[in-house]
Amino acid sequence: MQQLLNTALGGLTLGMVYAAFALALVLIWRSTRIVNFAQAPMAMVTTFVALVVVDAGHSYWLAFAAALVSGLLLGAVVERLVVRPVEGGPEINAVILTLGLFIVLHALAAVVFGNRYRSFPAPFGVRGLEVGGTTIALTGFGVFTVLAVLVTMGLLLALFRYTDVGLRMRASAFNPEVARLLGVRVGRMLTLGWALASLVGSLAGLLIAGGSLVHPAYMDSVVVYGFVAAVLGGLDSPIGAVVGGLLLGVALSFVSGYVGSQLVALAALVILMLVLTLRPGGLFAQAAARRV
Structure with missing residues (x-):
């Protein structure tokens, strides 16, 4: 019974991490109709900005704010300098640009910050909470993650x-x-959309990094799972992104805990295929209006 509870709680925290990244994808989709595959390395860069602030001796919360502000600015710069020249053309052009930006940001981060693993702090405890003399798989930082994602969804x-x-x-x-x-x-609205999406992506990067190790590729797998969560809930729905992230996180946690961690990626692919087959618009897609 305790294993079942811990597996479910672990999936809850993991799902909220996926939900945070899915929210960034939903925001960029709703405001620009583009899927930004460079969202992960953009968030990674802002996480390293926070790490630089921490290493300089400043508080976690100052680093947290610096990462969010840098994410806001990075999103605006990317839209102005990279995406704006191809606006008005086929949407696939912007998607291809984001894939190229994915590679470029990885390379730049490796040059500027290095490839080694580095520890990232957490503002709250990363040990399981004590409930009735039993330690459960929910940490103080996990509670903070859940609350941060819910507040972001509401906003x-x-x-x-x-x-x-x-x-x-x-x-x-x-x-x-x-x-x-x-x-x-x-033009201003599209720039604002990219900036806000990058800010939410930076929040996701900070939540993923808290209390763990970071390196230039630490968010790569989150691109896949965050995208699956966004599609599962519906790319037009912030609530769907959170619910999709929760469902995916819990499902993958049970697969990892009871079947095998090596099958997690396959399980995510199966879930994506089922959603695209049975409900392509996602669980929270609105019914299309009929034309007479």
Whole structure:
């Protein structure tokens, strides 16, 4: 029974990590209609920025803020200098650019920060909590991860549903020509979308790195699992991203704990194939309007 509980709690924390990254993918999709495959190395770079601040003797929270700010700026710069020149063309061009950026950022990070493994601090304990004299597989940092992802989801929902800025971002993504005719500054909205998505990605990188080892490739596997979580919940739904991350994290935790860790990647592929076959729009996809 304790093993079952610990496996489920481990999956909860892992799922929230996937959900954080899925939220970044959902945000960039809703605001620009592009899947950013460079999200992971962008988050990795900002995590190393935080590590530089920590190594300089400053507090974790100052490093946390520095990573988020650098993520915001990096997203805006990438949109302006890399993505903006191909806007208006086939969407596949931007996707290919993000794949190229994935490679470039990896190489630059290896040159600037090195390839060795480095320890990243955590603001809260990374030992299991004591409940009734029993240690469970939920740490203080795990609780912080859950709360951070839920707060981020709530803020994104409020942004897209209740603010004019969110409406302008969605209009710029779905139909930029009409949005321009209505007075929306599409370029600024796309830059803002990339910047906010990069900020959320930086948060995901910090949550993944907390209390563990980091190196330039430490987030590569998260690209796959975060993408599966986003597709599972629906690329248009922040709630779907969180639910998809939770379902995926718990499922993969049980596969690892009861079947074998070597089958985790295969299980994620099977889940992705099932979702694309049975419900391509994701679990939280809205029904398409019928045309008469």
